[in-house]
Amino acid sequence: MIISVASGKGGTGKTTVATNMAVSLGSDVQILDCDVEEPNAHLFLNPIINEKETVFVPVPKIDDEKCTYCKKCAEICRFRAIAVLAETVLTFPGLCHSCGGCMEVCPEKAISETDRELGVIEKGRVNGLDFILGRLRVGEAMSPPLIRKVRSFVQPDKINIIDAPPGTSCPVIAAMKDTDFVLMVTEPTPFGLHDLKLGVEAVKLLGIPCGLVINRSNIGNNDVRGYAENENLPILMKIPFDRRIAEAYSRGKLIVTEMPEWKEKFIELYNSIDKLAKREKDK
Amino acid sequence: MRELVILSGKGGTGKTSLTAEFAAISENRVLCDADVDAADLHLLMAPDIQRYTDFKGGGIAVINTDKCTECGQCIELCRFGAVKDHFEIDDIACEGCGVCVDLCPEQAIDFPIKTCGQWYISETRFGPLVHARLGIAEENSGKLVALVRQEAKKLAEEKNMGLILTDGPPGIGCPVIASIGGATALLVVTEPTVSGVHDMGRAIELADHFKVPAMICVNKFDLNPDQTNGIEKLAKDRNIAMVGKIPFDPVFTESMVQGKTVFEYNKTSDVNAATKQMWDRIMASPEMNPSGGQISG
Numbered sequence: 001m002i003i004s005v006a007s008g009k010g011g012t013g014k015t016t017v018a019t020n021m022a023v024s025l026g027s028d029v030q031i032l033d034c035d036v037e038e039p040n041a042h043l044f045l046n047p048i049i050n051e052k053e054t055v056f057v058p059v060p061k062i063d064d065e066k067c068t069y070c071k072k073c074a075e076i077c078r079f080r081a082i083a084v085l086a087e088t089v090l091t092f093p094g095l096c097h098s099c100g101g102c103m104e105v106c107p108e109k110a111i112s113e114t115d116r117e118l119g120v121i122e123k124g125r126v127n128g129l130d131f132i133l134g135r136l137r138v139g140e141a142m143s144p145p146l147i148r149k150v151r152s153f154v155q156p157d158k159i160n161i162i163d164a165p166p167g168t169s170c171p172v173i174a175a176m177k178d179t180d181f182v183l184m185v186t187e188p189t190p191f192g193l194h195d196l197k198l199g200v201e202a203v204k205l206l207g208i209p210c211g212l213v214i215n216r217s218n219i220g221n222n223d224v225r226g227y228a229e230n231e232n233l234p235i236l237m238k239i240p241f242d243r244r245i246a247e248a249y250s251r252g253k254l255i256v257t258e259m260p261e262w263k264e265k266f267i268e269l270y271n272s273i274d275k276l277a278k279r280e281k282d283k
Numbered sequence: 284m285r286e287l288v289i290l291s292g293k294g295g296t297g298k299t300s301l302t303a304e305f306a307a308i309s310e311n312r313v314l315c316d317a318d319v320d321a322a323d324l325h326l327l328m329a330p331d332i333q334r335y336t337d338f339k340g341g342g343i344a345v346i347n348t349d350k351c352t353e354c355g356q357c358i359e360l361c362r363f364g365a366v367k368d369h370f371e372i373d374d375i376a377c378e379g380c381g382v383c384v385d386l387c388p389e390q391a392i393d394f395p396i397k398t399c400g401q402w403y404i405s406e407t408r409f410g411p412l413v414h415a416r417l418g419i420a421e422e423n424s425g426k427l428v429a430l431v432r433q434e435a436k437k438l439a440e441e442k443n444m445g446l447i448l449t450d451g452p453p454g455i456g457c458p459v460i461a462s463i464g465g466a467t468a469l470l471v472v473t474e475p476t477v478s479g480v481h482d483m484g485r486a487i488e489l490a491d492h493f494k495v496p497a498m499i500c501v502n503k504f505d506l507n508p509d510q511t512n513g514i515e516k517l518a519k520d521r522n523i524a525m526v527g528k529i530p531f532d533p534v535f536t537e538s539m540v541q542g543k544t545v546f547e548y549n550k551t552s553d554v555n556a557a558t559k560q561m562w563d564r565i566m567a568s569p570e571m572n573p574s575g576g577q578i579s580g
Binding site: 007008009010011012015037038040043044076078079097098099100101104105136138139140141142143165166167168169170171173177189190191194195198201202205206219220221246247249250251252 | 292293294295296299320321323326341342360362363375378379380381382385386417419420421422424425452453454455456457458459460474475476477478481482485488489492493506507510533536539540542
């Protein structure tokens with residue numbers, strides 16, 4: 001089972017839901033922090049990290065001895081990562097998407113691949129929970145390849161919970177694609193609703209079953225609930241704004257450790273997701 | 284021409300709400316929404332769209348089944364797993380590199396340019412707004428961000444306005460990098476939570492990396508005074524100006540529900556006093572006045 005926790009709008013409580021659900025379920029759970037630009041799950045779980053790996057993507061390296069400045073590499077590159085000026089070849093590794101086109105077309109075999117650092121992956125454990133995070137290098141623009149790398153550690157026999165980045169563009173898609181269920185965390189405000197709609201459109205495009213968690217459910221207005229009803233989106237949990245929850249969060253504490261009565265609710269949340277995901281599979 | 288870009292690292296700290304407040308209390312500025320992925324500023328600005336333009340991104344591979352001999356070359360070449368077994372392209376996986384297009388022995392792959400979104404020039408009750416909408420699941424968010432900022436600059440020059448207020452996206456990746464190049468200064472909006480502090484740290488590292496001066500403000504500062512003290516200390520240690528602290532107040536949500544700024548909804552609120560004070564500090568700051576020049580707002 002792979003569940004992605006997403007939102008559209010940032011700061012609605014993705015990490016809160018992902019970490020509290022993971023801890024409530026206890027064993028056979030893995031949490032994968034795919035919000036690689038701003039990973040936060042570790043701040044609430046404090047895992048013991050026992051493996052660290054730097055992740056690279058291939059970028060071209062030109063052998064000046066072999067290069068005849070024919071410009072074929074610059075012509076195929078749609079990302080303007082190679083330029084040929086008279087008898088100089090310039091590469092711009094930051095713009096390279098690692099498609100390998102330049103290597104393929106070089107008639108002199110003058111291009112090999114070198115590495116650009118994307119970021120790191122950290123693996124660890126905490127209370128029987130497997131933990132993986134990706135952390136994008138500051139200054140690196142492309143997060144999807146690092147997100148895909150984090151996802152390569154999914155363990156099919158476990159419950160995998162993915163903490164996704166906000167938004168609806170390529171990083172979120174990389175985090176949600178081919179997951180069994182998307183849990184959208186929203187808040188009942190105009191901003192929350194607007195971005196929820198965009199998020200739900202993205203989920204529909206991917207054809208994944210989806211349900212909602214409404215966080216700070218006692219603020220704002222009723223429009224999110226109305227939208228959920230019209231769209232047939234099940235509301236699987238409501239978390240009211242409660243100063244105790246907000247303060248626990250601010251200190252990096254989980255709701256379920258500060259207010260143990262919530263543990264049962266997060267287990268129920270998982271059970272309803274499991275049911276909906278299975279129903280979809282049986283279709 | 285000066286440009287203040289509002290960022291946060293972490294989402295939901297109040298970037299858009301504060302940008303809207305600044306819009307309400309400042310004068311002679313162009314507004315720019317650089318969060319093209321989940322743009323929200325227009326919800327408070329009620330823009331009257333004057334002009335909209337399609338945003339063309341890159342190409343996308345399309346296999347012409349009449350010409351395709353199913354030789355499998357494209358499947359072998361594609362590093363993104365975008366060519367499915369039955370010779371169809373997975374649009375979402377396609378990176379738009381065009382390698383399959385150029386190297387197909389039958390020239391059976393087309394590469395039409397895709398419309399990835401739209402961008403708009405609008406009038407609002409707070410002056411002109413340049414904003415955009417990136418299509419769902421699209422790439423090229425950085426390109427679109429660069430485009431709206433460039434258009435905002437053009438518009439500011441045309442209208443003889445000396446300031447651009449840019450609402451930035453969350454994170455530190457592609458669209459954020461595109462939001463900060465060439466900006467006069469950044470305002471990093473954080474909140475007194477472990478996540479807020481962690482993500483602010485990465486946003487400041489990014490500002491350092493690209494050598495753009497940054498200032499900090501703490502939203503909902505009274506939710507955790509210890510964390511707020513920690514942020515103030517960090518700002519001092521790193522020599523970053525702390526320009527304001529905004530109290531936690533449901534008035535933000537109440538006014539948002541009415542489609543208004545706090546300035547319009549409740550002028551006498553503490554939030555309004557705190558934002559006004561912060562705005563004056565920002566405009567008078569050395570960060571926003573790099574040549575030591577005139578102070579204007």
